[in-house]
Amino acid sequence: MEKATRQHTKEHNRALVLRTIVTNNSISRAEIARITRLTRTTVSDIVSDLMAEGLVNEVGLGTSLGGKNPILLSLVEDARFLIGLDLAQREFLGAVFNLRGKIRFMTRQPVNNRSGKEALDAIYEILDCLVKTSYQPIMGIGIGTPGLVNTSEGVVVTAVNLDWQNLPLANLLEERYHLPVYVLNDSQAAAMGEYNYGEGHQSEDNMIVINARQGIGAGLIIGHQLFQGDGGFSGEIGHIVVVPQGGQRCRCGKFGCLETVASTRALLQQATELAVHNKGVFPEGEEIDFAAILRVFEQGEPRVQKMVLDTARHMGFAISSLIGTLNIHKIVLTGDITRFGKPWLDVVQDTVSQNTLSMLAGNTRVEFGQMGENSVILGASAMLADNSPLFFDAR
Ligand SMILES: [Zn+2]
CATH class of the missing domain: 1.10.10.10 (Winged helix-like DNA-binding domain superfamily/Winged helix DNA-binding domain)
Structure with missing residues (x-):
């Protein structure tokens, strides 16, 4: 031999x-x-x-x-540690995990609309802190970022909010920290986080995780593995056109994308317009943010209820298309939008059952994720561990 x-x-x-x-x-x-x-x-x-x-x-x-x-x-679960980073929130979220995915240290870095080089500096600030904790040795850094990512090269091809184009993020961080770096799209990372650490998920061969916050994306688990598609950009469901005529302009440049009707960004815009034309829907003088919409929704204000539940209907239609195409039984929803709770989920489920072939809809379960805001950092570090020499060769 x-x-x-x-x-x-x-x-x-x-x-x-x-x-x-x-x-x-x-x-x-x-x-x-x-x-x-x-x-x-x-x-x-x-x-x-x-x-x-x-x-x-x-x-x-x-x-x-x-x-x-x-x-x-x-x-020995504390024998090695992993760093996970989530760049898709209003503030960057970072944590040190042990080998069983237990968080040992967590920190946040306000982004304050920083983009380009300044956003990169914010990543350095948060990582400078994370690599120095007492949790050593660190195996590497896993990053979930918004936008289109070339995972094999570790390049962020484009991330509109952060104003990054062809940013060689993995290379930059590997040079600075001398650690392996794994970069993937935030929704794909969220899917891996839910799948690896959510109770009862690992027994499923296939699963779809839809992550709906400022943007909307999905992560597809097919045959226990993350399915990234031919170009690595699978799951970009936020930019599927769902309002073909008269839709709002999306940040991608097209009109009527799912994000323009079912994301928290869309909701905020609709709420602001609603407030302009309907005095008294929201308390006078208070800022209309996500928390305000949630509060008024829970108080049962009918116009806000309709506005919020319309996002659930759009989400339901999108899920029907996915089920019709893939025949996957378990659909998990994560992200801020799930904070509208059971009334919102009920409308998603009703829309799915009404618009999916009954043979397919019968076995489908649409449920909320279990990992909360930690799904992205958990998933990014799980992908890093999976691809590290410690475990990778067993596949
Ligand atoms: Zn779009």
Whole structure:
């Protein structure tokens, strides 16, 4: 066997054993050998290496199936750390996670409409802080950013809000911090966060996560993997035209995109117009922001209720198209728009059932995400871990 191949087999087996320990809370060497089909000697050698590196430890004795009680092994979840960054919020959100996705440190950096080079400086400020915490060693940095991203090159092709074009973000950060950097679209990251850490999601082969905040995007999980499409830009559902005639101009330049009728940005614009023509809908003299819309909605103001629930109808139609195309059963909704709660979700669900072929709609479940604002940072760091040599070779 050539040296290179031997080395590759060794790395593959090592990643396979580690992954098996990660997916089981505690497991014996014999059980690992059974699952991975490696010999007991190979497993024992790899486990010794992993223990020497502090990644795995012995946590007690399991029940015996005859003979001695087996020693159980477990992942040392704080043996390595990952940084996750979410650039799609009004303020940049960053966190340090352990190997089980538990947040150990979190911080925010106000963006205050900074864009271009200034927005990049805001990233440096937040990362300068995150790489210096006591949670060491750090394996790398995973970033969820708005806009179109070339993930394999780590380049933000275009992000309108941040005024970035062809920004080699991964290269810039790798040079500055000497850590591996993984960059992906924020909605794709949110999907990975929900899928990896949401309860009951991992048993699904396929799942769609729709992330609706200032913009709208989707992440498609197909066959347990993130599906990025031929160009890497899958899930840009926010720019599917849903009002073909007389629609509002979208920030992408087209008219009547889903974002112009179902995003929080659209809602804010509609609320401002509503307030101009209807005095008293919103309290006089107060700023109309998302929180104000939510408050008036919950008070049951009929015009605001209609305005908000119309976004749910548009979302429902968009979901019907996705279900009709992909026949995926689980649809998860995340982002600020989900803060309108059950009344909003009910309208989405009704619209979906009324507009989808009943054979397809019957098995479909539309539900809210579980990770809240952390879905993007969790997903970005999960993708980084998945692509790190520690785990990658097991695939
Ligand atoms: Zn658009």
